[in-house]
Amino acid sequence: KQEVTQIPAALSVPEGENLVLNCSFTDSAIYNLQWFRQDPGKGLTSLLLIQSSQREQTSGRLNASLDKSSGRSTLYIAASQPGDSATYLCAVGRGGSEKLVFGKGTKLTVNP
Amino acid sequence: GAVVSQHPSRVICKSGTSVKIECRSLDFQATTMFWYRQFPKQSLMLMATSNEGSKATYEQGVEKDKFLINHASLTLSTLTVTSAHPEDSSFYICSARRAGLGRTEAFFGQGTRLTVV
Numbered sequence: 001k002q003e004v005t006q007i008p009a010a011l012s013v014p015e016g017e018n019l020v021l022n023c024s025f026t027d028s029a030i031y032n033l034q035w036f037r038q039d040p041g042k043g044l045t046s047l048l049l050i051q052s053s054q055r056e057q058t059s060g061r062l063n064a065s066l067d068k069s070s071g072r073s074t075l076y077i078a079a080s081q082p083g084d085s086a087t088y089l090c091a092v093g094r095g096g097s098e099k100l101v102f103g104k105g106t107k108l109t110v111n112p
Numbered sequence: 113g114a115v116v117s118q119h120p121s122r123v124i125c126k127s128g129t130s131v132k133i134e135c136r137s138l139d140f141q142a143t144t145m146f147w148y149r150q151f152p153k154q155s156l157m158l159m160a161t162s163n164e165g166s167k168a169t170y171e172q173g174v175e176k177d178k179f180l181i182n183h184a185s186l187t188l189s190t191l192t193v194t195s196a197h198p199e200d201s202s203f204y205i206c207s208a209r210r211a212g213l214g215r216t217e218a219f220f221g222q223g224t225r226l227t228v229v
Contacts, residue, residue: 004155032216034217034218036220041223041225042222042223043116043118043205043220043221043222043223044205044207044220044223045220046217046218046219046220049217089155089156091156091218093218099146099158099161100146100156100158100207100218101158102148102155102156102157103155104153104154104155105155
């Protein structure tokens with residue numbers, strides 16, 4: 001059974017700092033890995049999608065890496081801003097399936 | 113990105129009544145949609161897979177007679193919580209996957225906060 005773990009559960013940083021969020025998964029047979037942002041009481045916004053054959057994806061100040069063999073992914077946020085405050089979710093697509101298995105998320109607070 | 117619209121965003125209902133939640137893909141067709149549930153401080157958990165024109169497939173432990181799913185068209189799936197009880201209070205969210213350019217990506221609705229009193 002695939003399990004996804006995100007560390008830390010919560011993180012508070014001053015504005016401008018670079019930071020890394022971690023995601024680990026137990027079964028390396030994944031279809032893809034996706035990072036989402038969830039604002040309080042809101043839906044999910046897709047940030048980055050990494051296919052199983054890829055090592056990383058970048059979008060603006062965000063960079064996500066994937067190491068399937070070790071079952072890890074990291075989300076790097078450069079020059080953090082207060083508007084980045086949200087819960088960040090990591091989800092892996094099960095091998096051969098479109099279903100996603102989510103971690104519990106990392107709640108990020110960026111202080112002005 | 114693709115747009116998935118979910119309605120309502122919040123609903124409060126009395127115990128024993130039924131509640132319907134709609135999930136629409138606005139600018140693409142989705143033969144498959146997914147329904148997730150999130151309890152406080154827990155991760156999103158897949159409840160069921162909604163297939164257009166056929167019966168939904170439910171994850172282990174999810175009562176199919178309680179959570180009725182209908183996928184009547186390529187752009188609409190509905191989840192009906194029947195005879196709701198307070199323990200059904202949760203955040204329900206749908207997603208649809210759009211395929212293209214050699215990959216598929218999941219897009220989520222805004223979610224529905226259900227409170228059963």
